[in-house]
Amino acid sequence: MQPATAAGAYPASAPTPAAYAYAGYPSHGAQYPGTAAYYGHGNAQTGSWGPPRAEAPTPMVETKDNLHYIQMGMGGFIPTDGGNPAKLGVEANVWALRGGWVPNSGLYLTLDASTGFDVGCMAKGANDGCKGHFRIHWIGAGPFFNTGRPMIVSDVQRSWDLMAFTGAEVRLWKGMTVKTTLNWFLASPWGVYAHYKQQAETSLNGTAASAPASPGAASTIAESLDPADAVENVLGHALRHPQINLMALWEF
Numbered sequence: 001m002q003p004a005t006a007a008g009a010y011p012a013s014a015p016t017p018a019a020y021a022y023a024g025y026p027s028h029g030a031q032y033p034g035t036a037a038y039y040g041h042g043n044a045q046t047g048s049w050g051p052p053r054a055e056a057p058t059p060m061v062e063t064k065d066n067l068h069y070i071q072m073g074m075g076g077f078i079p080t081d082g083g084n085p086a087k088l089g090v091e092a093n094v095w096a097l098r099g100g101w102v103p104n105s106g107l108y109l110t111l112d113a114s115t116g117f118d119v120g121c122m123a124k125g126a127n128d129g130c131k132g133h134f135r136i137h138w139i140g141a142g143p144f145f146n147t148g149r150p151m152i153v154s155d156v157q158r159s160w161d162l163m164a165f166t167g168a169e170v171r172l173w174k175g176m177t178v179k180t181t182l183n184w185f186l187a188s189p190w191g192v193y194a195h196y197k198q199q200a201e202t203s204l205n206g207t208a209a210s211a212p213a214s215p216g217a218a219s220t221i222a223e224s225l226d227p228a229d230a231v232e233n234v235l236g237h238a239l240r241h242p243q244i245n246l247m248a249l250w251e252f
Contacts, residue, residue, distance in 0.1 A: 112140025158191025
């Protein structure tokens with residue numbers, strides 16, 4: 001016959017509750033002894049003591065660096081060809097939607113695909129943030145509406161260009177970032193064609209009125225101002241000479 005045990009007393013061999021967890025009664029924790037027989041109700045179910053359970057891993061704290069930004073700033077467009085001066089512009093973006101204004105030239109509205117990387121994170125709290133942030137702008141594109149002098153091939157007047165860019169940005173201090181991109185301004189083919197067509201017609205009419213000395217003079221002028229060739233030349237020039245955009249932006 002098993003000797004009686006004082007009510008509420010733990011056996012001498014039971015480990016301390018703070019150090020071990022009892023696997024026999026997982027819903028009650030470590031405060032119960034390893035054998036149900038100590039309660040005197042005849043239930044012979046037994047359990048076992050094991051090492052401490054590992055704590056659940058702390059979930060990653062999402063900092064503001066992992067989120068998308070609202071940005072505003074200004075900078076310059078530096079041409080890589082002659083005859084087009086550098087220009088200042090202002091820019092703002094919400095998520096992937098980016099818009100800007102270049103005085104005396106026009107307005108633009110683009111969408112871009114980008115990827116951000118946090119550098120030197122200290123994510124112990126939601127307000128800790130990261131030491132740095134780097135973002136790659138893989139590709140972006142949208143219309144540039146010419147309200148003044150076009151950004152490239154400025155002697156050809158047209159209503160809009162296709163603006164495309166690629167580049168990167170990096171945070172320098174708190175919310176201050178610097179962005180560098182290569183920007184292409186591809187003139188509207190229809191606008192270039194209409195411009196040179198009108199120019200060719202004007203030249204031909206003027207040549208006919210002045211009675212050229214040689215019969216082939218009119219055809220020579222028409223060939224030199226062929227609108228289709230002009231479109232090819234203008235687009236080729238724009239592709240070979242992107243503009244460098246340097247922009248300082250503040251994140252919100």
